[in-house]
Amino acid sequence: MDTNLVAKVEQRIIEQKLIDSGDVVVIAVSGGSDSVALLHVLFTLSRRYGWKLVVAHVNHRFRGAESDEEANFVVALAARLELPCEIGDIDVPAYIEETSMNGQAAAREKRYAFLHEVADKHQAQCIAFAHHADDQAETVMMRLLRGTGPSGLVGMPERRLEKKVELIRPFLRIYKSELVQYCAEHEIAYCQDSSNALRKYFRNQVRLDVLPMLKQYNEQFSESLNRLTELMCEEDDYLEKETLQVFKRIVTKCHEMYRLERASFTELHVALQRRLIKLILNCLCLGMDRLDFTKVESIRELILKQRASNHVLEVDEQLYIVREYEAVHFQSFAPSLRPYQYQVELSASEMSLPEADIKLVYSLIYSASTLASVHSLTAMDVYLDLDQLELPLSIRSRKPGDRLEPHGLNGSKKVKDMFIDAKMPLSRREVIPLLVDASGQVLWIVGFRRSKHALVGPDTKHVLHMKLMLK
Template sequence: MNLLEQVERRIKEHKLLAQGDAVVVAVSGGPDSVALLHILFLLSERHDWKLAAAHVNHQFRGEESDSEAVFVANLAQKWGIPCEVAKIDVPAYIEQTSLNAQTAAREKRYEFLHAVARQYSAKSIALAHHADDQAETILMRLIRGTGPSGLTGMQELRQEKKVELIRPFLRIYKSDIEQHCLQYGLSFCRDSSNELRKYFRNQIRLDVMPLLRSYNDQLPESLNRLAEMMQAEDDYMESAARQFFTEQVTIESRGVLFSRQPFARLHVALQRRLIKLILDYLASGVEKIDFTRVELLRNAILQEQTSNLKLDINEHFCLVREYDSIRFQASQTAVGAYAYPIVLEDAELRIPEAGMKLIIKECGSKEMTVDVFPVSTPLDSEAFFDLDQLELPLVVRSRAAGDRMQPYGLNGTKKVKDMFIDAKIPPSQRDAIPLIVDAKGQVLWIPGLRHSKHAPVHTETMHVLHMKLIPY
């Protein structure tokens, strides 16, 4: 089977292109991209593909770069293929961004390729990476350090910015590509920078791979098999992690929430995968999350000694553990101390720190029956007091160090802090919870938690203060 047939079969079996697709072909002018453009050109009549060539002059090599741009434009014209050429000052971009040369060139190149895809309404961008490139990529990642996902290498088909990046040559070796060029008499350019050992990939290709092949002549094939196997296993692991995410993770306005116990029952490999999935969901592309960071987060979730903690992930996000609840959320400024006087003549008082408002009503006891305003149950959002027994003025404020309360039905006092702990109120919420306090500093009511024994309503009460806390 010749290369033309191999590529056509691969495109069909893996659905890289469909009948009538518009596709942008990235053409550097080297043998790989020239062969790719040629093969797609030969197949385009049969499959009704609308091709457009795209070339970037990175301005790294002066006249050599300029001549490559002219070569690609002429080649496309010869085959009747529209061609877009961009001249981009990548050295200036490197100076501006401090990126390394290869990263900067890639960023500007892909930016241009996507622009051309939009211009031609193309569904796909075809890239000429081949099996030897894939083997080099796997080896580079092994040397630098990578996880299972990194060992999948480059993808034959990947979605990026609503366009599919396809690599029809990814299972084809360079020797077969060069043979195709020889067979059809295709001319191409040689990039002199491919011989410069200042680039890591060139060191791998020119020095490391030949050395390692002295131990295993089939090393490129072995590395490509590894990538193919890891791709299948990575797909399975990703699917399992996404299933847990769908079933167990709640998406909130500032982040995500899940329970610790189901997470703890997962296999360690899925725990790591889920953490990476969550971080990618929250901040895709913000920062590369390494193994050490993932392990730090995983151990913080699993440890038994501490029920509540906060761990910064980076300057944007943090992990908050509160009892069985685990939150990955955007970092936020802590709620500051607040205090608002309660004016009985007002109908309501807004408490922005709590996102609540206090409804205030003064009435006579004859307007109500005693059994509708007993001392509040712990979960009540409203409370009733004998107004004549209260020490006025009242204040609604956040908790303060040393706060104590005389809860109704209990002897003595209890620390407000301990009451929050007993009720398992998450630490991140405690500073926002409003306390109703009298002029002597006695805590009268913690809405939704406890009511004090002060100023209870009884049969002889003449004036009732009714307060209700509701969201606004």
């Protein structure tokens, strides 16, 4: 059995070019059966290929004396094999308390950081992990339960470049039972991690409860999941290459933003549309774990929507999608839209504001019977004493220093501060219209607040009524 296992791993390393002759390889050894088996297999092959092995272990301090015993075990094992050994003693519980991170995520972050330090110290080309086929099946099931797209079904990659070092997993096609049997046949000692039996961890719940239950319906369920992963890996690789070609063809970089033409995007298959959006966001160095399906769809729908006006979608504080007619910009900073100003022609009855994607309708009221009842209970419209206005009126975007004297309050306040107090998105602040008179006096922040000027009263003879209409 041992010969078969070593031969299978050797063949996979050669086929996938996981390790080259003469490479320095850091092996992550926890002390459990999987990592100890990996160390023995790579040690067996190392003389043939001239590999230089370095043992690395992280004591996370999760399990007190048990964690210390595992660290001592790994040190002794490396000494018997006459291999250099690096021990990372990290107080992960303290780090969790400091950062409020998830326990397993915090441990992973610290573990990978230490392994990269070891790789850098020894000028290693690879870091080898003992993740196996059962781990892969668990990972895919966890993603299915939490919700995932096709890329999530790819599972853990056999190799991945990170910080100029290859992260490799030579055991991804080997099942746990083979590793345990390998250790038994060679009388190789290893440690038992008591936390593997704790159901407070999601992975343990999947391993101990979910997969055994599903195997009642299909004894080869883990194998089926891994076959799905292999198929999705190949299809995902093909689609990624197609997406990259589309990116090169229709996307351009301009002033720290990425631009595409709507017409080119609409011609793409929906699968490529979604992947292209994610690829662009990756180019902006935005973490994709922040973007769920709903957000990606909101971006896609903005691009596809039939409209010939400007629009800004603030996905979050680090991502803005700016639609300017047929051009679409992806950027990680708030858009600085061009200032706009339009004169209100009282002879007309409406005006469109493409920058804000709204329309204003207005009318003059001269009837004495109507004047007695005009008022507005919302910010969606405003009634103004026309005779108190300094004409002409204008609708424009906000300018630095703009102030409003709010109706019902004493004094004045900066328009900018009013927006901040209302927690108005930055992108919206730049487009919301202001109604001003010829002197620059702000009369109405459209859809938000009116001023105390030109109020309609008992002596009012002529009224200007303006109403906000959403397109």
